[in-house]
Amino acid sequence: MKFKQVLLHGLWKDLPPFRLVLGLCPALAITSSAEKGLGMGLAATFVLIFSNTFISALRKSIPDKVRIASYIVIIATLVVLVEMSMKAFFFPLSQQLGIYIPLIVVNCIILGRAEAFASRNPVFLSMTDGLSVGIGFTISLTLVGSIREILGAGTWFGMSLFGASFEPFGFMVEAPGAFLCLGLLLGLMNAYSRKRGEMFIQS
Amino acid sequence: MTNDMSRKYSVASSPHWRYAFTLSNVQRLWLLALAPAMVASIWMYGWHAARVMGLAVFFAVAFDALANRVIPSKDSTANYSSVTLAIILAFMMPYDSPWWLILVGSFIMIVVGKKLFGGTGAYPAHPAMLAFAMLLVSWPGRFDYTRSLLAIDWGTKMVEPLRLVKTLGGGAENTFLWQDLLMGHQVAGIGNALVLYLLIGGLFLMLIRRIPWQTPLAFLLGHVCMAWILNLVGPGEFASPLFYVLSGGTVFAAFFLATEYTTSPVNPIPRLLYGFLGGLLLMLIRAFSNYSDGVVFAILLINLGNPLLDRIRPKVWGVEVTGNA
Numbered sequence: 001m002k003f004k005q006v007l008l009h010g011l012w013k014d015l016p017p018f019r020l021v022l023g024l025c026p027a028l029a030i031t032s033s034a035e036k037g038l039g040m041g042l043a044a045t046f047v048l049i050f051s052n053t054f055i056s057a058l059r060k061s062i063p064d065k066v067r068i069a070s071y072i073v074i075i076a077t078l079v080v081l082v083e084m085s086m087k088a089f090f091f092p093l094s095q096q097l098g099i100y101i102p103l104i105v106v107n108c109i110i111l112g113r114a115e116a117f118a119s120r121n122p123v124f125l126s127m128t129d130g131l132s133v134g135i136g137f138t139i140s141l142t143l144v145g146s147i148r149e150i151l152g153a154g155t156w157f158g159m160s161l162f163g164a165s166f167e168p169f170g171f172m173v174e175a176p177g178a179f180l181c182l183g184l185l186l187g188l189m190n191a192y193s194r195k196r197g198e199m200f201i202q203s
Numbered sequence: 204m205t206n207d208m209s210r211k212y213s214v215a216s217s218p219h220w221r222y223a224f225t226l227s228n229v230q231r232l233w234l235l236a237l238a239p240a241m242v243a244s245i246w247m248y249g250w251h252a253a254r255v256m257g258l259a260v261f262f263a264v265a266f267d268a269l270a271n272r273v274i275p276s277k278d279s280t281a282n283y284s285s286v287t288l289a290i291i292l293a294f295m296m297p298y299d300s301p302w303w304l305i306l307v308g309s310f311i312m313i314v315v316g317k318k319l320f321g322g323t324g325a326y327p328a329h330p331a332m333l334a335f336a337m338l339l340v341s342w343p344g345r346f347d348y349t350r351s352l353l354a355i356d357w358g359t360k361m362v363e364p365l366r367l368v369k370t371l372g373g374g375a376e377n378t379f380l381w382q383d384l385l386m387g388h389q390v391a392g393i394g395n396a397l398v399l400y401l402l403i404g405g406l407f408l409m410l411i412r413r414i415p416w417q418t419p420l421a422f423l424l425g426h427v428c429m430a431w432i433l434n435l436v437g438p439g440e441f442a443s444p445l446f447y448v449l450s451g452g453t454v455f456a457a458f459f460l461a462t463e464y465t466t467s468p469v470n471p472i473p474r475l476l477y478g479f480l481g482g483l484l485l486m487l488i489r490a491f492s493n494y495s496d497g498v499v500f501a502i503l504l505i506n507l508g509n510p511l512l513d514r515i516r517p518k519v520w521g522v523e524v525t526g527n528a
Contacts, residue, residue, distance in 0.1 A: 169307065171341040180315070187319070 006125055010132030017140060017182075018189050022108040027141060028178040030100050034157050037145025039093045041138025043086065043101060045131070047078045048110050052118040052130035059119050071114045072105065079104045109137060147181055148172045226323065229464075230283035232413050236404035237290050237459070243400045244393050248298050248355075252393040255300055256293040262309035263289035270318040278322025288312055291459060292331040294394030295452070295499075297351040304345055308334045328506040329466050336499045348390045357388040364389050364450035366495040368442045373434070376442035384449040395452035395498070405458025414462040417474035422457035423448060425482025433490055441490060451496040456485065460498065466506045473512035481505040 014020055017027045026044070031037045054074050055062075062070045083101045086094040094101060104110065113133055118126040149155055152172030154162045171177050244252040267285040271278075278284070292312055296305065316330030317323070339346055349362050360367070360378050367375045383389065387397035394401075408414045430444035447453065452460075461467060461481050468477050481501055488497025 167342060167345075169341050171337045174340060176340075184319075 003125065003128060006128045007132050010129070010134070010136035011139070012136075014133065014136070015140060015189075016109050016133055016137045018186050020109065020112065021186075022112055023137065024182070025103070026100050026107065027144060027182060028175070030097055031141055031145040031148055031178060031181075032173045033149040033153070033155075034142055034145040035093070036096055037141035037143075038138065039086075039090070040097055040100060041134070041141040043082050043097075044104055044107060044110070045134025045138055046082055047075060047104055047107075048113060048134040048137075049127055049130040050078050051075045051110055052113055052126040053123060055114045055118040056121060056123045056126035062119075067119065068111070068115075071111060075110055075114070076105050109133065144178070144181055144185065147185075148177055152177060225282075226284065227282045229413055230287050232408065232411065233287045233459075234283065234290065236408045237287070237294075237394075239400040239403050240294065240394045240397045241290065243387060243397050244294075247387065247397075248393055251298050255296050255298070255305065255393055256290060258302055258305045259289040259293035259296070259309055260286055262306050263292075263313050266309055266313040267318070270314055274318065276318070276322045278318075278324070282323065284323045285313055285317075288317070288331045290394075292334055294455065295331075295335050295392040297346060297348050298355075298393050299351045300345065304338060304342065308338050311337050324465050326465055327510075328503055329460060329463050332460065332499050332502045332506070336503060339499065348392065352390050357383070359383045359388055361390055363391065363495055364446070365489060368446070368450075369489075369495050372439050373437075373442040374439065376446040379446075379450070381445065381449060384446070389450060391451060391496075395455040396450070398449055398454045401454050401458060405454065408458070408462075414458065415471070415474050417471055418462045418467055418478040419457040421475045421478030422461050422482040422485075423453070425479035426453060426457075426486050427482070429483045429486035433486065447486065447489065451489075452498040453482075453485065456481070456498045456502060460502045461505065466509055468509055468512045468515075470513070470516055473515045476515075477505055477509065477512050480508065 010016070012019075017023045023044075026040050030040050051071070051074055055071055058070075058074075079102060082104070083094070086097075086101060113129060117129045121129070146156060149157075150161060151169045152174075153170075154160065154166045154168040172181065241256065244256075263285040264280060267280045271280055289309065289312075292308055293305070296308070312330045312334035316328070316333040317326055320326040349366070352361055355361070359380070364376075364379050364384065367378060379389065384396075385398050387399065389396050405414070405419060409416050409419065426448060427444040430441065430447045433441045434443055457478070461478055468474050481504075484504055485497055485501035488494060488500055492500075494500070
């Protein structure tokens, strides 16, 4: 029961970045195409799963006073691994994502999950939590990226969707389009859950 | 005593005094003020202008009604505010705008710019300007007024006056006669440069006191001051102040965009500052940016300054000022 709850909470109840409203920097900056959203989401998921696992395994031996520094060391190690493997195997994508891959280190979602979940739960549950939140993050980023790419460029994962006569709504792939898209999605989700009577909106 | 008790008294809360200053009446007066320019536009551009305005009004009212059905609000479709906004947006559109451009513009204007913020009285930036800015950023090629008017010849040089001055320097102002600029014989959107007709409408609104006199006059003053300073500093580079006032959408911005009720300040001194700042910014954008006519961006920028300016308010008698109130 607990396991199932942990596995599913990242997909709706704590869906990042919409529900947690954390990790907004990558959600705004790199979602100009679906491919970039997916790549960023998967990289963050990898880091999230392993950082949660290691932090949970070491939770008894990390002193409370220096825990944030210790978490950052673990997360940074993983991020360097991700960055180097992306440069080795997915060079074009890593060129597109640029600085935002190293910046996963300071992604609030990863530190937030470490602090809120992994530091007080057993290893397997923490790993599940990382997987769940990571998948939620990947889906969200791919969704935002898809909407922006379809409207703003007329393509989806690089495939042309409309004919040559389609003039794309270029505003959506610019930076202000990210704010508009994210805000509208957040508003729609809030309206939907208000309709379902969920109490989550913090006043 | 019993007689008094049995009589029905009205116990409604204030205001008790009502007169015909309703939103729909005010918006209809705005439409009346815009009417000379609308007629002149149809006279000069033919049925294309009527098509652009008609489509804009149709789409805007339709989106307004649909949005009201999904999210019911106090801002009803019957108050004409969507019609006024649609005409203002249409005035800035080029003569050959395709229907989908107007559709997207109306959607952004009504749904994103107006309804999402809560309707008339609640939005932070002028919805028509917001929509126009998004369209301009997305489809810059569609807003090439010079290209759109290749088929028309009014006997003047058929290039946007501000663009010519920007590329060739201040001397290029002599290409245009001020009478032509005043009568609206200049390349622009279908209504934003019909200076004389807009001036008539604007002065009408000002005289019946439906727009304040401070904002438009301060706007024009700010524009003239900045243009005069720039002209003194670099006479070869910049044209005369009169040219900048008469070309592009300066008069339109001063009388119809800067005075929009929701996004402009309510007190006299902030109004003066607001207008002055707008005119000054407009001149700076015209002088130093990539855009030849920056009306949209100047208006959006001063809109953002509005809440700050609204903090300058009259002193309340008998109340001690405490803190930073």
